[in-house]
Amino acid sequence: MIFFKRDKRVNAENVKLVSLHIPKTAGTSFRNILKSVYGEEHVVRFDIKIRTRKIDIESVPFEGSSLPPQIQVIHGHFHYADIVEQVNVPESAKWITWLREPSDRVLSNYFYLSERLREELDEERRGLNILAKMQRTLLEFARDEINRNRMSKFMQGADLNRFDFIGLQEHYDSDLKHLATLLHWPEYPVFRHNVTRSRPEVDPSVLQEIRELNRDDYQLYEAALQWRREYFSNKKA
Numbered sequence: 001m002i003f004f005k006r007d008k009r010v011n012a013e014n015v016k017l018v019s020l021h022i023p024k025t026a027g028t029s030f031r032n033i034l035k036s037v038y039g040e041e042h043v044v045r046f047d048i049k050i051r052t053r054k055i056d057i058e059s060v061p062f063e064g065s066s067l068p069p070q071i072q073v074i075h076g077h078f079h080y081a082d083i084v085e086q087v088n089v090p091e092s093a094k095w096i097t098w099l100r101e102p103s104d105r106v107l108s109n110y111f112y113l114s115e116r117l118r119e120e121l122d123e124e125r126r127g128l129n130i131l132a133k134m135q136r137t138l139l140e141f142a143r144d145e146i147n148r149n150r151m152s153k154f155m156q157g158a159d160l161n162r163f164d165f166i167g168l169q170e171h172y173d174s175d176l177k178h179l180a181t182l183l184h185w186p187e188y189p190v191f192r193h194n195v196t197r198s199r200p201e202v203d204p205s206v207l208q209e210i211r212e213l214n215r216d217d218y219q220l221y222e223a224a225l226q227w228r229r230e231y232f233s234n235k236k237a
Helices: 027-037 082-088 103-121 132-133 138-143 150-155 169-182 204-213 215-237
Strands: 017-020 043-048 056-057 061-064 072-074 092-101 165-168
Touching: 017 027, 017 082, 027 043, 027 072, 072 092, 082 150, 092 150, 092 169, 092 215, 103 138, 103 204, 103 215, 138 204, 150 215, 165 169, 165 215, 204 215
Parallel strands: 017 072, 017 092, 043 072, 092 165
Antiparallel strands: 043 056, 056 061
């Protein structure tokens, strides 16, 4: 496969905040908070395609040399290494991301996609039986290389200390308060989007295999827990 490669990096001289959104870490809710705080016109969904490395802004392909001057916040799905290679972000910009307990993130991702597929197909109303024939089991989904260690893949090449803030979804409300203080937000709303409804019990042996399949993510998560302990310890000092 031939990857898209730019002659030079995209200029993003007015960007003040880079928010790296790993799937199923409260990203949609957080993006709406950012829009509320900074203003709709200053925040964009910014994605870099995994396979082609092409940039999308608000789901539209972008091939320009500079981001529009009003853009102050970029938030979306992109690997750290890709944005560093392709975008010239000012040294003064803040970098933030959210992580999640790895097996819980996998489960949330799987059941969310299953729910979305069920809604899109609307099988009961239309008398279809596609899901039973085509949907992968949880372990089939978890064993697929693209779904393993996804947090580590997004963060590859990044020193955690490069980030000004790393939130954990398990502490979303309290971490959001600390982030608001760090970024001097006078106030902010709280949104909750794409919340998967109650999910079935998962066999312990399945959970154990998911943990083994995501060892790199567990190492990253433990490092993030340590980063968080040191961060809050320094705040209290």
